[in-house]
Amino acid sequence: MRAISQTKLALRCAWLTMALAASALAQSPAHNDILIKNATVMTVTHGTIKNGSIYIKDGKIAAVGETVNAPSNSNVTVIDAAGKYLTPGIVDSHSHIALDDDVNEATSPVTPQMMMKDAFDYQDKAIYRALAGGVTTSLLLHGSANMIGGQAVVIKHKYGATRDAMLFPNAPGSIKFASGENPKRVYGGRDQLPSTRMGNFAVQRQALVEAQDYMREWDAYNAKLKRGDKDAKDATPPKRDLKLDALADVLRGKLMVQIHCYRADEMLTEIAMAKEFGYNLRAFHHALEAYKIADQLAANNIGIATFADWWGYKQEAWDAIPWNAVMAMRKGVRVAIKSDSGDYTRRLNQEAAKAIRYGGATEDEALKMITLNAAWIIGVDDRIGSIEVGKDADLVIWDGYPLSSTGVPGKVFIDGEVYFDRAQPGLGTTHYKEGE
């Protein structure tokens, strides 16, 4: 009985998926040309345009302004967004969804060879739920059990598409480091190193020293080949080590370093270690005490991906204050508000609105914390994060003012295609049922 009904359901879902795909094809022309009119366009980089229009061609923003030139032919879908707001797609710079709990390879404190894309579960409905909150791009990071966790994957929330279609094309690589309570608790709990912050940093330094040695071996070998020494043809290459390969990429600046770090003193230690080994830090994540050392973060061009107002869940979050984001921003730090949560990622717009309340961020500044600044942390700010000609058409049409508790996405576009539509909840998902 149960098996039969499941089969029936599966068939029904498959049929509906095909039907939907067919209707989507019928509705929007293959080249995705769309004209959105009469919206309040919040561009992030050049203010808000009342009654603005935007023309999307081939998945990119082709024009934006009070009036835009768009071909007036039947291949252009026109959407009247009167009374609605248009923003760039929201970017979540710290997420662990769609990893089916494969977030921490917590069997060794140094695992830089872990690739999050190997665990990426593109069918996780959390991707769709975040999309329904306006999120179009997320950085999926390793957790914080390890001092050096693994390499992140950047996704676009094209729920219903194939796995590879959801990977952000040519996104730069990021690697997750961590510090503080989590590594020392995980390994200290097993009577292993590290069980203190001293141990944490010793483990990190040791790994980087090994990577330096590894690089020297390879440099010597490559130099020998290049010089064409007479023993070059007999030279054996050093053994490839994926772990040290990844760390060498950190030292060569090929991977952006994203560090889970709470306390001000630890952020300063991480900055010092980066200088000692000659690599750059892209962003501190959580960074709840950034307000104590904001000028030093700004001076080193290090961003932060922080919570709006989470606090007190652990000792190192005890000095968290909801003014952190704005206080750091005023000192010149690039600040992103991130979710670190399958729950909060569904309403990052509300979290950004808290920056207006706590510290008086402007509308643009608050919006930037969940769009352009988050995109910068991921290294894709040249392609997403604001409404500018040439950028990907990752856009949200909001029912209601987005920086509030009451604004919610009506339609979400990625690369010029609708992936969420409030009028068709379940669009793209296999659980969509008629009549819902």
Next chain:
Amino acid sequence: MQPPANTPMWSARPRPLLLPLFLLLPFSTNKPPMWSGRPRPLLLPLFLLLFLLFSTPALTQDHPVALKNGKLLTITHGAIENGILIMQAGKITAVGTTSQVAIPADASIIDATGMTIYPGLIDSETQLGLTEISAENTTNDLIEMSDEIMPHMHTADAFHAESALIPVARLNGITNAVVAPESADTLPGQDSFIQLFGASAPQMLLIRDNAMPLNFTGDQRRNQGGFDKRKFPSTRMGLAAQLRQAFLDAQDYKAKWAAYDRKKAEAAQDQNNKNQDSKNQNGKDKKPEPTAPKRDLKLEALIPYLEGKKIVVLAAESPSDLQTAVGLANEFKLKFVLNHISHSQPVLDYVASLKVPVIVGPIYEAPKDDERYDAVYSLPAQLYQRGVKIVFASYSAHNVRNLPDQAGFATAFGLPHNEALKAITLNAAEVWGVADQLGSLDVGKNANIVVSNGDPLDIKTDVKQVYIQGTAIPMTSRQTRLRDEYSR
């Protein structure tokens, strides 16, 4: 609006001597003085002096205060633009338009032009005062896990009045809350109803043991690890059987005490008769004194709930758990309100037929994989449309301050704005039996008042001043102090 200069601000100075006074009063009634045998020439006069000083309600101002020209969201009789609210001696003494209300000559007048004024918000489930830093167990008094049936745990016994979390919450306008134990036991203990301001725990604990959670979500099963690690009750069957046994035992216990009381009364009557007829009876046929049953705090705690004198907060999420829990409650004629019902969309008509209030959510609970993305977001609106009285809860300690955001979010999914505001004010006051004192801007109620720069349900709205029982509370917290320290 800065804290107005002419506001009679209750000074932030602590009153350390109040605590011994309050502790002393209940203890000193039936027992010999605790200090007997010790020198006490100074203490007694000191306590008498203090008693005189504070014998008026401790947090109130005697002087009337008028909030003028604000927009009053009364809850019970609409919004009043350019209204006047007067408070005195901790109570609201007048509410109305400028033409309706005369400001007493001796009143301090506070100009609230541009401000929105509404009653203090009520959070219907929190862990305030039971935790400080979640991951640090030394700071947690959240739940006893040694048994699933723990109705004799009283959150009031653990409530930490000086918690740094309380000022953080009240700065956003939350003035009252239910404090509940965590939910990993079926009967984890009894709630308290608190006010988020006071010099000591006794002042803040407005009602001890106001209600008792009964949790039936599946999370109470002791089924972690392999079969070898499981213990009873590891299934819902076990949970239900254990609950049923506990309530049956409590019924028996109650009957035993009733029998004892009856026998004792009979014996006393007998003795009385004998005394009168002592010459005739000469002590013959003397009935033995009945022995009192052994007291059992656990079973004793259940009796007010079996008698329907107090509310059981019945927590379930799925339709099947909900119906099992309601069945149990009906079997023992418990008076209950529902909690969560986050995944019970298919049976909302059934929920409505129960005609009980629902603490709904949190609406941020993720939907199940077979539910719509907005299934939980829209639950408050769906319940409201079916005539169910709803209230909101943060189910939190650190995030109590965000209670109004949840109510605001529910409006995006169809809950009318005034109903959303009611769900965190008057509805909550009604559910918790304090609507004569809290929940609206009405004459005679406690002056728990929030003055803010906008819509109470909008996330951007900044609260400028909070009054609790008429006292303008200091608008500072550990967090504002850190902000100010690092802004210098």
